[in-house]
Amino acid sequence: MDETYASLPTSHLLGSVPAVVSENKKTTNYEVPEANLEIFPPADGGARGRGYQALGNVNGGDEQQAANGWKGVFNVSSYTQYFNVDTDIVLERIKSSLNPLVGNFFRKIEANPDLYGLLWISTTLVIVLASLGNCATYLIRKRNDSSTSWSFDVNFLKLAACALYGYALLVPAAFYFLLHYLGSSANLVRFWCMWGYSLFIFIPSSILLLIPVEFVRWIIIILTGVASASFVSLNIKSSIEANDLIIVVVAAFLLQVALALFIKIWFFP
Amino acid sequence: MSHSHGDTVPLHPSSQSDIDEIENLINASFQSGPATVLPARPPSPPRASIPVSSSPFMASNLPPPPQQKSSSTPVPPALPPPIPQPNSHQNISVSGFGSPPNTLTEPVWDTVKRDLSRIVSNLKLVVFPNPFREDPGKALRDWDLWGPFFFIVFLGLVLSWSASVKKSEVFAVAFALLAAGAIILTLNVLLLGGHIIFFQSLSLLGYCLFPLDVGALICMLKDNVIIKVVVVCVTLAWSSWAAYPFMSSAVNPRRKALALYPVFLMYISVGFLIIAID
Numbered sequence: 001m002d003e004t005y006a007s008l009p010t011s012h013l014l015g016s017v018p019a020v021v022s023e024n025k026k027t028t029n030y031e032v033p034e035a036n037l038e039i040f041p042p043a044d045g046g047a048r049g050r051g052y053q054a055l056g057n058v059n060g061g062d063e064q065q066a067a068n069g070w071k072g073v074f075n076v077s078s079y080t081q082y083f084n085v086d087t088d089i090v091l092e093r094i095k096s097s098l099n100p101l102v103g104n105f106f107r108k109i110e111a112n113p114d115l116y117g118l119l120w121i122s123t124t125l126v127i128v129l130a131s132l133g134n135c136a137t138y139l140i141r142k143r144n145d146s147s148t149s150w151s152f153d154v155n156f157l158k159l160a161a162c163a164l165y166g167y168a169l170l171v172p173a174a175f176y177f178l179l180h181y182l183g184s185s186a187n188l189v190r191f192w193c194m195w196g197y198s199l200f201i202f203i204p205s206s207i208l209l210l211i212p213v214e215f216v217r218w219i220i221i222i223l224t225g226v227a228s229a230s231f232v233s234l235n236i237k238s239s240i241e242a243n244d245l246i247i248v249v250v251a252a253f254l255l256q257v258a259l260a261l262f263i264k265i266w267f268f269p
Numbered sequence: 270m271s272h273s274h275g276d277t278v279p280l281h282p283s284s285q286s287d288i289d290e291i292e293n294l295i296n297a298s299f300q301s302g303p304a305t306v307l308p309a310r311p312p313s314p315p316r317a318s319i320p321v322s323s324s325p326f327m328a329s330n331l332p333p334p335p336q337q338k339s340s341s342t343p344v345p346p347a348l349p350p351p352i353p354q355p356n357s358h359q360n361i362s363v364s365g366f367g368s369p370p371n372t373l374t375e376p377v378w379d380t381v382k383r384d385l386s387r388i389v390s391n392l393k394l395v396v397f398p399n400p401f402r403e404d405p406g407k408a409l410r411d412w413d414l415w416g417p418f419f420f421i422v423f424l425g426l427v428l429s430w431s432a433s434v435k436k437s438e439v440f441a442v443a444f445a446l447l448a449a450g451a452i453i454l455t456l457n458v459l460l461l462g463g464h465i466i467f468f469q470s471l472s473l474l475g476y477c478l479f480p481l482d483v484g485a486l487i488c489m490l491k492d493n494v495i496i497k498v499v500v501v502c503v504t505l506a507w508s509s510w511a512a513y514p515f516m517s518s519a520v521n522p523r524r525k526a527l528a529l530y531p532v533f534l535m536y537i538s539v540g541f542l543i544i545a546i547d
Contacts, residue, residue, distance in 0.1 A: 076456065076459045076460065079460055080459075080460050080461075080462055082460075083460040083461050083462070084462070085524075085527070086521075086523040086524055086527070087523060087524060087525070087526040087527050088523075090527060116460075116461075116527065119457075120530065120531060120534075123531075123534070124534060127534065127537075127538045127541075131538070131541045131545070134545055135545075154435055154438045154439055154442050155438075157442060158442075
């Protein structure tokens with residue numbers, strides 16, 4: 001597969017991003033007892049993350065810095081470790097997110113959580129909601145009074161973007177901080193990954209929500225909401241060890257159902 | 270090497286004399302037999318003393334002090350007739366060793382024409398891919414951002430004109446979607462571990478918008494929904510087909526779909542905007 005790389009004459013061009021070889025990072029991870037995929041963002045485990053790097057510099061240990069892989073907030077290559085997935089891995093994670101009955105998602109993403117799913121599933125959902133929401137209002141208007149005084153509402157896009165990106169970024173962060181406050185351990189990247197993949201089921205159900213029959217729409221959205229919420233809550237439950245944090249699990253379930261209802265009410269009224 | 274880090278590297282002392290030798294040879298070739306060997310830096314006075322001159326370089330030369338003129342009087346009688354030609358060529362040869370000639374003094378039309386022809390050639394290379402072309406990497410090396418800028422603004426304007434309400438919001442959404450989308454797509458390829466240069470990728474994604482521009486223009490002129498859907502599908506396929514080789518060769522083959530899907534997503538959303546705006 002390296003022929004494609006060799007054929008690109010990029011080495012003599014200015015500004016090309018040097019290749020990030022992530023295999024080395026994986027093999028040197030064992031040297032660092034707390035592999036720094038656990039600690040994200042480094043600013044948060046603040047002193048620990050920078051402390052490793054500072055120690056590495058003082059001791060002249062290059063491996064520690066390479067194992068951390070964090071070259072600064074504005075360096076693209078420090079984020080490539082969270083996008084280290086292939087097509088088949090992403091497809092397999094999507095398929096497992098459609099299954100609401102088994103809570104083993106965290107075990108699947110243990111070694112290699114990715115933020116690709118979060119980013120592109122939420123972006124796809126934003127675009128799908130904005131476009132299909134407009135389609136749905138058009139169909140309802142045409143069906144009811146057969147006068148096409150409908151005009152494309154650009155606000156759907158803004159609303160969808162704010163709501164979905166806000167939900168996908170803030171809810172996992174809130175749960176992360178809440179669980180830390182309550183003493184249990186949590187990992188922010190894995191939470192983001194899991195919540196991102198949990199949004200996938202809304203994409204096909206949005207297509208089904210185009211059916212202009214109100215009763216059918218409610219059935220579809222309730223089924224989708226429950227499936228997605230049970231996926232989230234089962235995984236949360238399997239990831240926190242203490243069993244008296246049931247309230248957290250219930251809160252996750254309710255938030256996901258609330259998101260499903262919001263989608264139905266605002267975009268497919 | 271103790272060169273200063275500026276745009277120009279100071280000449281090695283021996284190269285200055287090489288330059289002068291070459292200048293002398295050029296002068297000699299115009300004079301058909303050198304009467305005298307000109308000094309290292311030919312003085313400007315001989316040129317300034319000749320009133321007939323239309324070359325722009327003449328005008329920029331300051332009038333010489335009279336003493337130099339008298340000291341070089343043996344030289345001008347041999348030189349006057351051929352001086353306008355060799356001097357202008359001399360100036361070109363002098364400037365050829367330094368900064369590119371003429372870009373400050375050429376007509377504006379020449380500059381614009383040069384940029385336009387570069388846009389057209391990049392467009393032909395990117396949007397009408399020819400598998401048998403002799404230099405497939407040419408568009409990648411000659412990237413520019415004027416073309417993408419025109420295409421994005423044109424698409425925003427066409428969408429804004431077609432919209433019946435909220436015209437400025439439509440333009441803002443289209444422009445933001447395309448500009449931010451191009452940046453995010455490039456970052457996506459970089460994050461997946463691909464090899465791509467940021468501005469080259471922006472340039473290519475902008476040029477690949479050209480078919481959608483054409484489609485949007487046709488949709489603005491014809492208002493039938495069926496025709497719009499057909500036109501948008503055709504131009505969408507064309508845009509994706511144009512963007513496919515660049516994106517897919519930039520990443521690991523196992524991640525090809527991960528890099529291409531967002532491109533497709535962006536073009537579909539633009540296509541949907543084109544269909545839905547009426």
